[in-house]
Amino acid sequence: MSKPISIFLSKEQIQKRVQELADQINRDFEGRDIVIVGVLSGSFIFCADLVRALKVKAQIDFVSLSSYEGTESSGEVSFRMDVKQSLVGKNVIVVEDIVDTGLTISFLLKHFKLKNPQSLKLCSLLRKKARMKIDVPVDYLGFDIEDKFVIGYGLDFDGHYRELPYIGVYGE
Ligand code: IMP
Numbered sequence: 001m002s003k004p005i006s007i008f009l010s011k012e013q014i015q016k017r018v019q020e021l022a023d024q025i026n027r028d029f030e031g032r033d034i035v036i037v038g039v040l041s042g043s044f045i046f047c048a049d050l051v052r053a054l055k056v057k058a059q060i061d062f063v064s065l066s067s068y069e070g071t072e073s074s075g076e077v078s079f080r081m082d083v084k085q086s087l088v089g090k091n092v093i094v095v096e097d098i099v100d101t102g103l104t105i106s107f108l109l110k111h112f113k114l115k116n117p118q119s120l121k122l123c124s125l126l127r128k129k130a131r132m133k134i135d136v137p138v139d140y141l142g143f144d145i146e147d148k149f150v151i152g153y154g155l156d157f158d159g160h161y162r163e164l165p166y167i168g169v170y171g172e
Pocket residue numbers: 042067068073096097098099100101102103104105148149150151155156157
């Protein structure tokens with residue numbers, strides 16, 4: 001049985017904000033090469049829209065982590081797939097769908113720092129500030145949101161709803 005979904009961020013709101021984030025990255029990295037690392041699976045749509053709005057030269061890679069079951073983080077993070085290239089001396093921007101407790105992304109950033117990139121930035125479409133257990137600075141943030149479980153635009157509930165063009169609140 002699917003629960004009702006209320007639209008929280010419209011397709012237009014998301015697209016405007018993604019363009020603004022890309023503009024910011026284009027300004028900050030003008031004339032430099034960057035490596036975009038999308039965190040699968042939740043960021044795949046955000047990442048695809050973001051990179052198509054970039055003017056800076058970008059290599060695109062992905063990582064896959066496991067930390068989430070249902071609507072609650074298990075707190076334990078592990079790698080399913082790491083990047084395929086060396087990050088030594090690179091300008092890396094990690095692209096995430098949402099920072100919730102911060103456990104997943106702080107694990108990933110710690111791991112990436114050991115790869116000696118020249119710079120390491122975090123771009124996240126969403127952040128649930130009230131839920132953060134670890135204070136992770138988000139260099140490029142789309143929206144701060146309330147503590148609600150959201151789906152759509154890449155975000156899922158048990159693998160469903162990723163294809164929605166908007167972000168909705170699950171169960172409302
Ligand atoms: P964290 O480790 O608690 O920060 O959890 C981060 C991961 O949990 C994100 O990358 C998402 O994949 C997932 N997640 C957290 N909150 C939500 C949500 O509201 N909807 C869908 N996925 C979520």
